[in-house]
Amino acid sequence: EIVLTQSPGTLSLSPGERATLSCRASQSVRSNSLAWYQQSPGQAPRLLIYGASSRATGIPDRFGGSGSGTDFTLTISRLEPEDFAVYYCQQYGSSPTFGQGTKVEIK
Amino acid sequence: EVQLLESGGGLVQPGGSLRLSCAASGFTFSTYTMTWVRQVPGKGLEWVSAITGSGGITYYADSVKGRFTISRDNSKNTVYLQMNSLRVEDTAFYYCARPTAPGGAWYYDPWGQGTLVTVSS
Numbered sequence: 523e524i525v526l527t528q529s530p531g532t533l534s535l536s537p538g539e540r541a542t543l544s545c546r547a548s549q550s551v552r553s554n555s556l557a558w559y560q561q562s563p564g565q566a567p568r569l570l571i572y573g574a575s576s577r578a579t580g581i582p583d584r585f586g587g588s589g590s591g592t593d594f595t596l597t598i599s600r601l602e603p604e605d606f607a608v609y610y611c612q613q614y615g616s617s618p619t620f621g622q623g624t625k626v627e628i629k
Numbered sequence: 630e631v632q633l634l635e636s637g638g639g640l641v642q643p644g645g646s647l648r649l650s651c652a653a654s655g656f657t658f659s660t661y662t663m664t665w666v667r668q669v670p671g672k673g674l675e676w677v678s679a680i681t682g683s684g685g686i687t688y689y690a691d692s693v694k695g696r697f698t699i700s701r702d703n704s705k706n707t708v709y710l711q712m713n714s715l716r717v718e719d720t721a722f723y724y725c726a727r728p729t730a731p732g733g734a735w736y737y738d739p740w741g742q743g744t745l746v747t748v749s750s
Binding site: 523555557559566567568569572578579610612614617618619620621622623 | 672673675676688690691724729734735736737738739740741742
């Protein structure tokens with residue numbers, strides 16, 4: 523099983539700032555099969571990024587994904603109020619696993 | 630509009646059973662692998678089980694293998710999760726989810742709203 527470790531656990535930022543979230547895999551993720559989700563309180567997860575860097579339908583371009591192999595990054599270029607939420611990475615190159623999440627909170 | 634609607638959650642004693650349902654609409658159900666993902670309240674996500682469009686192949690996380698059974702009825706556009714020998718640690722919100730494309734890779738959109746299963750004496 524591929525273990526995904528996200529850091530930091532919590533990111534305290536102000537609206538308009540840039541957020542950088544990390545997801546590290548215990549072994550190489552096949553074909554960069556890495557997705558990112560956003561989960562707001564009381565809501566189901568929402569797909570943001572797949573294939574490490576492709577934005578899902580309807581996702582604003584302030585969300586960007588990068589990385590390969592074992593190290594992946596989600597960047598939110600300028601935080602909007604609705605972006606304060608929990609973010610999860612997921613690998614689907616083998617039996618799917620999720621990271622433990624990064625909470626982006628208002629500073 | 631694509632929709633997934635889970636039902637069947639509730640309170641059950643340890644060792645008991647429960648069957649979850651996920652009713653799908655707005656897409657050709659039989660062409661999609663369907664998946665269950667769970668989330669302990671306030672914690673992270675855990676992939677639980679998946680079933681191919683025909684129902685011929687099923688997949689399980691090690692944590693539920695031998696206790697949970699996934700199935701589907703394509704005539705009713707519904708996927709099920711039969712949960713037996715439930716444990717306190719199975720307490721979670723259970724989400725139904727679908728890959729973005731038929732036969733596509735297993736990243737998920739959309740998701741249902743979830744149904745809460747509480748295992749407690």
